[in-house]
Amino acid sequence: MRFERPVPLTEIASLIGATIIGNKNSAATGINEIHKVEEGDLVFVDHPKYYQKCIDSAATFIIINQPTDFPSHKALLLVEQPFEAYQKIVQHFRPFMPSMKNVSDSAIIGEQTVIMPGAYVGNHVTIGNNCIIYPNVVIMDHCIIGDNCIIQAGTIIGSDAFYYNKKTNRPVHYKKMLSCGRVVIENDVEIGAGCTIDRGVSGDTLIGAGTKMDNLVHIGHDTVVGKNCLFAAQVGIAGATTLEDNVILWGQVGVSKTLTIGAGAEVYAQSGVPASLDGGKKYFGSPVQEAAVKMKEIVWIKRIPELWKKVTGE
Numbered sequence: 001m002r003f004e005r006p007v008p009l010t011e012i013a014s015l016i017g018a019t020i021i022g023n024k025n026s027a028a029t030g031i032n033e034i035h036k037v038e039e040g041d042l043v044f045v046d047h048p049k050y051y052q053k054c055i056d057s058a059a060t061f062i063i064i065n066q067p068t069d070f071p072s073h074k075a076l077l078l079v080e081q082p083f084e085a086y087q088k089i090v091q092h093f094r095p096f097m098p099s100m101k102n103v104s105d106s107a108i109i110g111e112q113t114v115i116m117p118g119a120y121v122g123n124h125v126t127i128g129n130n131c132i133i134y135p136n137v138v139i140m141d142h143c144i145i146g147d148n149c150i151i152q153a154g155t156i157i158g159s160d161a162f163y164y165n166k167k168t169n170r171p172v173h174y175k176k177m178l179s180c181g182r183v184v185i186e187n188d189v190e191i192g193a194g195c196t197i198d199r200g201v202s203g204d205t206l207i208g209a210g211t212k213m214d215n216l217v218h219i220g221h222d223t224v225v226g227k228n229c230l231f232a233a234q235v236g237i238a239g240a241t242t243l244e245d246n247v248i249l250w251g252q253v254g255v256s257k258t259l260t261i262g263a264g265a266e267v268y269a270q271s272g273v274p275a276s277l278d279g280g281k282k283y284f285g286s287p288v289q290e291a292a293v294k295m296k297e298i299v300w301i302k303r304i305p306e307l308w309k310k311v312t313g314e
Contacts, residue, residue, distance in 0.1 A: 001094060001180040001202045002030040009061060012042065013077055015092060016085040021067060022075030028061050031089055031180070033163075035240040035258065036203035036222055042089070044082040046165075083165045087178055090202070094180040097141075099123050110147065122158070128187065140199065146187035146209070155195040158183045161221030161239065163201050177201060181222065186210075192217065192233070201239075208245065226263065244279060254286075 006027035013020050029040035034050070034057060037043050043059035045051055054062050055070050062074065063082045070076060079085045103109070103121040110129035115121065118135040125139050128147035133139070137151050140158030151157065161181070164174035181200025186209035191197070193215045199205055200222040207219070208227035217231050220239035230248045237243070238257035247261050250269040255261070262279025272286030282291040289297070 001032070001090070003028065003093060006040075007093075009075060009077070012061075012089065016063070016077065016079055016088050018063065018077035018079045018085065020075055021078055022070065023073070024075070026060070026075060031086070031093075031202055032059065033177075033201045033203070033222075034059075036200065042077075044086040046082040083175070083177075090178040090180045094142075097123055099141075104141075134193075140183075143183045143185075143199070145185045146189065148188045149185060150190040152191060152193040152195075152215070154193050155191050155197075157185070157191075157197050158199045159196055161198050161201045163221060163239065179221070181205065183207070186227070189213075195219075198239070214251075220257065232269070247279075 006029050008027045009020055010024060012028055028042045031042040032038065034043055034054060037057050037059040039058050039060055041059045042061045042063060043054055043057060044063040045054040046065055051068055055068065060074050061077060063077045063079060063085050065080060065082050067076065067078060099122055102119065103115060104123045106123045107121045107125040109127050110131065112129055113127055113131040115133045116135045119133050119137045121139050122141040124142045127145040130147055131145060131149045133151050134153040136154045138156045143158040160179040163177045165177050166174055179199050179201055181203050183197050183199050183205045185207045188210045189207050190212045192213050195213055195217045197205060197219040198221040203222050205219060205222055206224045208225050208229065210228040211225055213231045214233040216234050218236045220237055222240040223237055224242045226243055226245035226247065228246050229243055232249065232251040234252045235249045237255040240258045241255055242260040244261065244263035246264045248266040250267065252270045253267045253273065255273045259276040261277045264280040265277050266282045267273060267288060268284040268291060271284055271288045274287045277283060283289065284291040285294040
């Protein structure tokens, strides 16, 4: 999430009750989670396992629960509960503000765009020109839709990230991490009926220009989809994944989190993708292999009874 203006670190520290270690005269430009941080960002860490990862990340300011070594151009904000501090910052700079109108007064709707009955357009949403938003579509706060987009009935854009802070020393182990990111959809995208595209936890979920999705597709938080991709029905993509341009995923493909599928890759139906894939190749299976290799494997598996009979005589 980008702040509307750079926020002095002293103001952030006052808000969350933090002690600043390092440069007190600097200012933060946004808050982000570790997969998406940029220079000028705040990030939080509350487990020693991830201290060094946060210190080495692009983030300039680290909300942390114990002192540690850090580069001289960065600063620590020391608090007892970094996760709660993150939540407080989100609530302060992007508070929940429900709109009771079908189209919020703060939404910007482009020329020749049609919004059909039953659709909901939230606060600070921007929709470009020549779009069609079908009945019962939900577009949540701060999302951006480009020109010439079609969103079919019942789709939800900008639902909260499936992202939780886990601590086993409390009665409720999984505590919701507030989502303050956006969904950004570029021009000429078509999204089928009954799809869900989650907003980023604190960054953007991005759908590239010219991409087309069938019905019942799910895109997880902070995922980046390239241009001119094609997803068939019931594809599911987990969070913080990158799909480069011209990727094709056929029906019921499942893609795990924080991986990359290279440009021009094609994954056949009902495949499972647990790790990154090179571009320009065809894949099949669960876990996936190159399709030609997998097809040969299937042929040999089918021959096992015949080969067993030859060996054993049974």
